[in-house]
Amino acid sequence: MPGDLPTLRDVADLAGVSPTTVSRVINRSGFVSAGARAAIKRAIDELGYVPSASARGLASRHTGLVGLCLPVVEADAGLLHSRSSGPGQGAPVCETVRTVVEAQPDAIFSWGGMYFGEVVRGAEFAAWEAGLAITVAMTRSPDLEARVLNMAGRVDGMVVVSGTLPGDLLEHVARRVPVVLLTGLSPGSAHDRVTVSNAEGVERLVDHLVTDHGITTFEYVGASTGTPDDDERFRGFRRALLRAGLAAPEAPRLRGDWERGRAREIGEELVAGLRRGEALPGALVCCNDNTALGLLDVFAAHGIRVPDDVVITGFDGIEAARTATPPLTTVEQPMAELGRAAVEVLTARIAVPARRPVTMSLPVTVAIRASCGAHPPAG
Amino acid sequence: MPGDLPTLRDVADLAGVSPTTVSRVINRSGFVSAGARAAIKRAIDELGYVPSASARGLASRHTGLVGLCLPVVEADAGLLHSRSSGPGQGAPVCETVRTVVEAQPDAIFSWGGMYFGEVVRGAEFAAWEAGLAITVAMTRSPDLEARVLNMAGRVDGMVVVSGTLPGDLLEHVARRVPVVLLTGLSPGSAHDRVTVSNAEGVERLVDHLVTDHGITTFEYVGASTGTPDDDERFRGFRRALLRAGLAAPEAPRLRGDWERGRAREIGEELVAGLRRGEALPGALVCCNDNTALGLLDVFAAHGIRVPDDVVITGFDGIEAARTATPPLTTVEQPMAELGRAAVEVLTARIAVPARRPVTMSLPVTVAIRASCGAHPPAG
DNA sequence: TTGTATGCGTTATCAT
DNA sequence: ATGATAACGCATACAA
Numbered sequence: 074m075p076g077d078l079p080t081l082r083d084v085a086d087l088a089g090v091s092p093t094t095v096s097r098v099i100n101r102s103g104f105v106s107a108g109a110r111a112a113i114k115r116a117i118d119e120l121g122y123v124p125s126a127s128a129r130g131l132a133s134r135h136t137g138l139v140g141l142c143l144p145v146v147e148a149d150a151g152l153l154h155s156r157s158s159g160p161g162q163g164a165p166v167c168e169t170v171r172t173v174v175e176a177q178p179d180a181i182f183s184w185g186g187m188y189f190g191e192v193v194r195g196a197e198f199a200a201w202e203a204g205l206a207i208t209v210a211m212t213r214s215p216d217l218e219a220r221v222l223n224m225a226g227r228v229d230g231m232v233v234v235s236g237t238l239p240g241d242l243l244e245h246v247a248r249r250v251p252v253v254l255l256t257g258l259s260p261g262s263a264h265d266r267v268t269v270s271n272a273e274g275v276e277r278l279v280d281h282l283v284t285d286h287g288i289t290t291f292e293y294v295g296a297s298t299g300t301p302d303d304d305e306r307f308r309g310f311r312r313a314l315l316r317a318g319l320a321a322p323e324a325p326r327l328r329g330d331w332e333r334g335r336a337r338e339i340g341e342e343l344v345a346g347l348r349r350g351e352a353l354p355g356a357l358v359c360c361n362d363n364t365a366l367g368l369l370d371v372f373a374a375h376g377i378r379v380p381d382d383v384v385i386t387g388f389d390g391i392e393a394a395r396t397a398t399p400p401l402t403t404v405e406q407p408m409a410e411l412g413r414a415a416v417e418v419l420t421a422r423i424a425v426p427a428r429r430p431v432t433m434s435l436p437v438t439v440a441i442r443a444s445c446g447a448h449p450p451a452g
Numbered sequence: 453m454p455g456d457l458p459t460l461r462d463v464a465d466l467a468g469v470s471p472t473t474v475s476r477v478i479n480r481s482g483f484v485s486a487g488a489r490a491a492i493k494r495a496i497d498e499l500g501y502v503p504s505a506s507a508r509g510l511a512s513r514h515t516g517l518v519g520l521c522l523p524v525v526e527a528d529a530g531l532l533h534s535r536s537s538g539p540g541q542g543a544p545v546c547e548t549v550r551t552v553v554e555a556q557p558d559a560i561f562s563w564g565g566m567y568f569g570e571v572v573r574g575a576e577f578a579a580w581e582a583g584l585a586i587t588v589a590m591t592r593s594p595d596l597e598a599r600v601l602n603m604a605g606r607v608d609g610m611v612v613v614s615g616t617l618p619g620d621l622l623e624h625v626a627r628r629v630p631v632v633l634l635t636g637l638s639p640g641s642a643h644d645r646v647t648v649s650n651a652e653g654v655e656r657l658v659d660h661l662v663t664d665h666g667i668t669t670f671e672y673v674g675a676s677t678g679t680p681d682d683d684e685r686f687r688g689f690r691r692a693l694l695r696a697g698l699a700a701p702e703a704p705r706l707r708g709d710w711e712r713g714r715a716r717e718i719g720e721e722l723v724a725g726l727r728r729g730e731a732l733p734g735a736l737v738c739c740n741d742n743t744a745l746g747l748l749d750v751f752a753a754h755g756i757r758v759p760d761d762v763v764i765t766g767f768d769g770i771e772a773a774r775t776a777t778p779p780l781t782t783v784e785q786p787m788a789e790l791g792r793a794a795v796e797v798l799t800a801r802i803a804v805p806a807r808r809p810v811t812m813s814l815p816v817t818v819a820i821r822a823s824c825g826a827h828p829p830a831g
Numbered sequence: 832t833t834g835t836a837t838g839c840g841t842t843a844t845c846a847t
Numbered sequence: 848a849t850g851a852t853a854a855c856g857c858a859t860a861c862a863a
Contacts, residue, residue, distance in 0.1 A: 090834090092835095093834060093835080094833060105833085106832065109833085131841085132838080
């Protein structure tokens with residue numbers, strides 16, 4: 074068939090050499106005469122030849138691709154809902170301009186405020202450095218298993234944000250390709266892992282609250298039980314309090330679900346308690362920024378002043394934390410570095426499959442801002 | 453070899469059926485008895501079988517992958533520079549916490565302020581809906597050609613942000629897979645294209661400046677010559693002025709390069725001119741937000757008040773535009789929608805290769821904010 | 832430095 | 848509903 078794509082054999086024929094020789098120049102294996110190389114290059118762009126990754130992968134047993142499994146977050150479902158007629162029929166040209174005075178007042182951007190976008194960027198960077206390409210998927214519900222296995226069959230290794238895959242699926246995947254778990258540790262698991270210093274971060278943050286702001290009563294606002302990152306962060310919280318000789322609960326007494334919506338409900342309950350005469354703690358240390366921002370929303374609505382009436386802190390360092398009112402004191406995770414580190418650990422694992430599992434913990438940054446009572450840096 | 457991965461044939465043997473039948477259940481082709489299907493499923497997860505995408509792609513002649521070529525932007529090179537020892541040897545565990553009072557004062561995030569992150573997100577969404585996966589690459593310099601062709605050989609189609617690939621490379625790629633150009637039109641090209649209403653957006657914006665703010669003198673701050681998007685935007689600028697009966701230049705008299713850094717230099721020149729007695733125009737209409745933000749930087753430093761002394765507007769709608777001081781009036785591009793639309797056009801093209809090229813233009817939103825003198829919405 | 836032969840794991844075609 | 852068989856396009860021993 075003339076409409077067919079040119080193959081390596083076509084190039085070889087046109088250049089008057091054997092397929093092997095063509096393969097050699099494609100793979101830069103050397104041992105090719107200058108003349109042959111030139112003839113082949115000419116043939117390649119005369120034919121517009123592009124090597125088939127499928128055939129290469131099949132023959133060489135590796136693909137040069139690494140996969141990234143990201144969680145799907147709150148706003149993602151709601152976004153991108155404005156279905157148009159679709160590009161299927163004809164030439165869909167629409168020339169419209171809308172004018173708005175203030176766009177997306179409370180919009181929560183997806184990918185966790187581009188939070189995971191940063192991870193992708195770091196991962197892409199590391200992959201590029203290693204001569205690899207990346208494929209990305211958000212693990213959405215219908216058909217999750219088929220799609221994830223599909224990715225597993227396509228890559229040399231996968232980075233999985235922990236918690237995004239059911240355990241059995243994860244193990245199925247891991248039987249085929251190396252897996253690096255990102256952020257969050259399930260103790261005893263046999264996989265490589267990249268995480269951040271969750272406990273140490275919160276510990277330093279609380280130290281600051283105790284030492285520099287003299288706060289003595291604390292409440293931790295956690296996520297649902299059994300979430301490794303949350304557990305770690307609470308551990309740091311508790312440790313700091315105990316070291317300071319303050320009372321510390323055995324477990325979080327307030328629990329959200331990482332999301333701003335649920336945090337608002339918790340905020341409302343706190344306000345209701347306040348109305349009943351229950352005092353607010355000196356500080357509410359939240360498991361993440363979204364939770365803290367939700368509380369901020371509610372307190373602002375009820376005239377409760379932060380940090381004057383209560384101090385609020387977060388964890389993550391999402392963009393919205395910096396631009397919140399007041400700006401949020403938080404523990405910043407190096408998201409891009411996490412992505413990069415995960416891919417670096419993965420490539421190391423691919424190179425040496427037998428090496429025992431490694432855990433890499435990245436440093437975090439405590440960002441002191443107004444929500445804990447800090448004054449803006451003197452101009 | 454026992455360390456080898458199980459194949460479809462292994463599954464067939466264990467289930468006591470032929471490879472064809474196994475293939476049928478994997479591909480949901482139907483025509484398989486319930487008994488056979490059950491036996492096969494059991495065999496699959498007993499063996500931990502995962503189909504090889506390479507083999508599938510080779511046999512079926514399509515991969516279920518679409519590629520995204522993104523441009524590499526200003527800050528990307530500088531970011532991610534903090535090389536550590538690398539995870540290569542041993543277990544690299546570092547537990548550190550740094551404390552900062554205010555992080556990244558002027559940080560320009562990469563991916564154009566996550567600008568292209570939004571595109572990726574939209575593309576991933578559309579791909580997912582179509583049962584496809586995506587692979588992403590920033591087209592970095594060393595080895596660009598090899599890497600891009602690599603992607604081309606791996607996918608069923610590619611979305612290319614226009615301007616990121618040299619023309620001959622683009623054509624090489626396009627000889628093998630369908631290509632959709634994103635944003636920016638090179639007239640006469642034979643590819644599908646997705647863009648936004650550049651001209652209309654700026655036109656409406658200038659209309660607003662003329663009608664509602666009574667501005668009569670304008671200057672357009674463009675990008676380097678021959679940039680399609682910039683040309684379009686200038687066209688809208690000029691059209692609006694002419695319609696209003698105002699003087700309009702034939703071409704931009706001020707030119708940056710899309711980046712904040714160069715924009716600052718332009719700003720300095722403007723300030724120098726002012727010192728020499730040249731008046732500022734009523735409004736500086738910029739080709740993009742970064743350019744506008746650069747001007748804002750310089751004017752703030754020199755005590756020139758925006759919008760009182762001069763009005764500044766942008767284009768794009770990046771996050772930094774919303775949080776700038778003052779918030780920037782701009783034309784917002786629907787980035788995620790662009791990504792989605794591009795992939796939708798691509799899948800349509802893959803389905804019907806012969807159809808003639810389509811151009812899809814997405815509506816933009818004029819976001820009126822303080823930098824043009826608008827008052828915040830009444831509470 | 833170059834060529835020959837074989838097999839990678841799946842789908843597709845054609846039978847049955 | 849199921850099976851046999853032939854590609855698919857390349858890498859990789861191995862031979863020359």
